Amino acid sequence: MSFFVTVKNQNYGQRKGLEGPFQYPNGRVLYYSTKDGKYWDPSTDFFVPMDEVADLQQSVFEKLAGK
Numbered sequence: 001m002s003f004f005v006t007v008k009n010q011n012y013g014q015r016k017g018l019e020g021p022f023q024y025p026n027g028r029v030l031y032y033s034t035k036d037g038k039y040w041d042p043s044t045d046f047f048v049p050m051d052e053v054a055d056l057q058q059s060v061f062e063k064l065a066g067k
């Protein structure tokens with residue numbers, strides 16, 4: 001069994017109409033907009049392309065697998 005600990009980022013909290021925040025191993029924080037069906041990056045105020053989100057999610061799976 002393996003696990004990893006992330007530090008809760010105090011700069012990002014819940015936001016109305018968005019799910020999250022989701023913090024990734026590289027420190028990036030994203031929110032999911034259920035209205036738009038896209039992930040939003042509060043540091044850039046842009047939606048993130050889904051291929052980029054898939055890469056970030058893959059990094060979480062790799063971290064969990066101990067790679």
